[in-house]
Amino acid sequence: MLKNYFKIAWRNLTRNKLRSLIHILGLSLGISISYLIYNVIVHAYSFDRFHPDRENIYRINTLTDWGDGGLFPNPGVPGPLGDVIQEELSSVTHKSTLYTLHDVLTFVPEQNRVLGRNSDVTFADGGFFKIFPRKWLVGNPEKALEAPHTVVITESRLRKYFPELSPADALGKEIAWVDRDTLIAQITGVVADFDQPTDLIFNEFISYASLDTEEEKEWYGLHEWGSVNSSSNLFVKVSESTDSSALNRGLEAIAQKHYSKDEEAKTSFFAEPLSEIHFSSNYTDTAVSREFLKGLTWVGSIILVLACLNFINLETAQAISRAKEVGIRKTLGSRRKELIFQFLTETLVLVIVALLTSFGLVEVIRLIFGSYLPADLRINPLSQPNLLFFISFPLLLTLITGIYPALVLSGYQPQRALKGEMGVNHGFSLGVFLRKNLTILQFTASIAFIILVLVLNQQIRYVSSQPLGFEKESLLYARLPFMSEPAKMQKLQDRLSQQSFVTGASLSGSLVSSSSLWTSDAYVPVDTSERQIFIQVMNVDSAFVRVNQIEHLAGKQGLGAADEVIVNANFIREMGLTDPGEAIGLQIRFNGNQKKIVGVIGNFHSRTFREEIRPMVMTTNPTFFQTITVRISPGQNLAQAKSDLESVYKEIYPYETASFSFLDEEMERFYAQDIKIRNVLGAACFLAILISAMGLFGLSSYTIAQRTKEISIRKVLGASVTQILGLISKEYVLLVLTSFALAIYPAYYFLQSWLQEFTYKIDMPFGLYGLAGVGVMLICLLIVGLHSYAAALTNPAKVLKDE
Structure with a gap:
């Protein structure tokens, strides 16, 4: 009996090639994405799970x-x-x-x-x-x-x-x-x-x-x-009897014992479970965001759900074509549960073929998106988690996608099915209702993905095009050996400055813009007391402002002594001054010592656009310089210039392997996570549209085929091709409009939350929402229009000759 079920299932699969192709492509896309994301998540949660206790x-x-x-x-x-x-x-x-x-x-x-x-x-x-x-x-x-x-x-x-x-x-x-x-x-x-x-x-x-x-x-x-x-x-x-809360209470007692309550900052300790280190600060800078993993899970789930909706939608739409088959089987003695098992077997065969097809798609996706996957990710199909996936996932997917069509098909009454009467129409059809709503869900996901990608892309373009307060082009940098001798660093700076294509070289503790952050407090005189200002500190040499082309507002551009500092415009504002020149010569207390302000510079973005520009103090301590920055004159061969700089570096530090990099490339990494999210959503958007389009193609071709006699009669009665196209397309226009309305809120909720992370951001571009809706509408009308146009051009005589 089981062998017979599979034989019939395979015959139906090969008989309806277009239907089978749409099912297999849609399901294989959903399975491959789910399988890949499943392995990424399993990999992320596998770190340090082998230690005893x-x-x-x-x-x-x-x-x-x-x-x-x-x-x-x-x-x-x-x-x-x-x-x-x-x-x-x-x-x-x-x-x-x-x-x-x-x-x-x-x-x-x-x-x-x-x-x-x-x-x-x-x-x-x-x-x-x-x-x-x-x-x-x-x-x-x-x-x-x-x-x-x-x-x-x-x-x-x-x-x-x-x-x-x-x-x-x-x-x-x-x-x-x-x-x-x-x-x-x-x-x-x-x-x-x-x-x-x-x-x-x-x-x-x-x-x-x-x-x-x-x-x-x-x-x-x-x-x-x-x-x-x-x-x-x-x-x-x-x-074993101690949990994290008890440990944290003990740590709080230690902090209270060893720290004074009068200190400016409160210091406390907390226990982080070993299982959490991979998701926070680890030793390889390969920490994975739980939010990103959660987002991947949602993306994979949505793609898979869209593929399942395609299956359910098309199967219920085509149920009428198998009504007589069901009627004959029931007349010959088949029971309903046997028919349900038969139809579920057909679904299982489709899922298995889709699963096999997905193996090839997984490799294609890994090839395209390899840089977005963990570098040490190894997918072993024979591993225990993957074997569990291969056994349980097809069975679960078969039940989810096949149970409703199987119930619908097996529920037909033999006498009505053989006569072609599928039920009494009381004005409401559950099948039609489900088909429309499942189609709406598909388009809702597609429109939401398009909105997300468009807005994320616009914000990334915005932060990439805003003035930084310094000139990032033609700047190369290299890391210096930790605690290098000041004399060696100065020699390197002099040698690089002597190169004909170099306009300037600067030594500093960090780059002009990086993820590095040194914060402290400065105290400025106010009448007879002092005012505390929370500041960012940068350790720079006398050439730093000039080489990075930071705006100079007053005083000196460079630092000449250890007791001198340069401050930015926000620091002057915090002091209560409006004229930068008024700050020159004033004394502030910083790092326990008195410092004299000798220069004022404009504000510049030393961090990402997620953060506001802090009041800044530039000081100098050559012992802790860790970076050298070089500005190249315009029109140079940058590859050759980079090679020449590295040759000079190697002469000074023969045992080092450091190389020069371009600052603008380093700054692109500021938004690497955002670009990754955008590209992942872009891929999800493409897949969602592709799956929805395939489903709509199959559904519209079938439903329009069911209306060929209606179309022919309307043509005989004088309806034009345009009128017929409008009649058929009107239903789908309403579906897309409903989908657009449902997609707005989830897209807005996510984007509003994401944009809140940026101090400098665009206003919510609602025009892009409409653009996404129009785009999906055009895709929908194109697919439906092609089928409708072909049906409208059919000769009515050929369709109605048997009537």
Whole structure:
């Protein structure tokens, strides 16, 4: 019996080729998008799920509340917290303090071999391997990190540094790192690499005890409670009876004990579960937004629902063509449940073919949108989550898409079906009602997607075209080695400035516009007291304003001494001054010292358009310059100029691998997430329109075919082709108008929320809403019009010859 069901299902599939093609294409698009998004979500939630007792592991974060200045969460903690947390919180069974080094130069002293820069190096104590156990190839996990100047490395790092040695032979070998100073440590252990997704990407663990002097602790900001550095991290494992709320209460008690209530900012701590690190601040800058994943889920669901609606819509519309088949089957003894099973089997066959087709579509989508997917995403069809998807998804989809058409078809009465009487018309037809409303839902989704894409694109174009307050074109930059010698940096600046195609070079702590942010307080004199101003700080040299072509309002363009500062127009406004010249020579208190204002510049966007321009103070401290910016004269070959700049850089820093990049390309990354959202929605928009158009094509071709006699009679009675087109199209115009009305609010709600994130934004462009509605209307009328026109041109005599 089951074999017979599948045989009949396959015959029906091959007999109605157009219907089958529309079903397969629509469902395969929905399945492929769902399958890909399903794998992205499974991948995002797979990080660090393999650690024992992972639900009891937390990272401690710091929250600084500046009142009106805002809340600033930080994954780092002050160094002293790690010293006292296990003593003050009995629920903490293990703790591990880390200090991550970024772009640290590594070399092997024995071979005098430079190994390049790494960001997967950390100071760690022995508690790390108690919280995150590893397979030890050699070494004692209890003592490997006890002594100063010892290091544990991973197997992959051993193969890179000492490829000729076994793990046992590597014990005692030395590795050196150049950071604040040169640190040399002996290998005391080798551990296996993690073979599952993790955000704990460290490959070299230097003993935390190596930070054994007060000078070193002060340098790394580990000496006092008031110093919080995002590189200083603390992990804890708590007892099974302790939840996050109890841990947070204990952390609050510690904060109250060690911080004064009179401090300007309130500092507190909170526990972040290990499972949340991949969605916040991790060690690889590959954090995934939960909101983005939620948005992907909605997009995938909508595309799949549209494909299902297509199936239901077309099947119910074509039900009448199978009425006699149902009548004959019932006359021959078929029961309703057998017919339902038969029709569900047909749907299952369609879904299976669509599932097989979707495998090819998945690869096409990955090829097109590969840059939007996680770089380490590997789709294994034989993995447990995917096997579950392949088994459960087709069955679920078969029930969702096939149950209603099966109920409709199996419910026909034999005597009426054989006579062609499908039921008594009482003025309301559930089938017609559903077809119209399902079509409305399809067009609603299409119009909403179009509106979203149009408005997002306009906002991105707006922020990309607004004046920045500086000139970003023809600017190249490179990162400098951390704590490079000031004399070397000055030599590099001089050498680059001597190039014939360079108009200027500047050293600074950060780029003129970047994601970097240094905030502080400045105090300006007001009568006999001082007024506090919450400011942004930039560390720059004397050429910074000129090279970046920032507007100069008063005083000097450059800084000549450590006690001089340059401020922006917003700072002058906060001081209560209207004339920039009045600020020149005034003294302010900043960073505990008196500073003299020697220059005033115009406001410029040092951050994204999501944020307002803050009052700014520019100061100078050559020791902490980390970036060099070069302006190229107009008309140069930029590729050649970039190559020449890198050659000079290599001469000064022969062991560095840094390269020059264009500032405008860096700034494009400000809105990378927004562009990603726009492009994802654009793809969803295309698929929604494509699926809806295919459904409308199949539905209109069938329904118009059912009205050929009506059309022929109207032509005989004198109706013109235009009148017939208007008659048929009127129904679809009403459907699109209803869809447009339903699409407005969800699109507006999302866009209003998204635009609120920007301080500088466009007004809601309602004209684009109408453009989206008109666009869908034209697509609809084109599809329906082609079918209607073909039917209207048919010779009535051929249609009515049997009447």
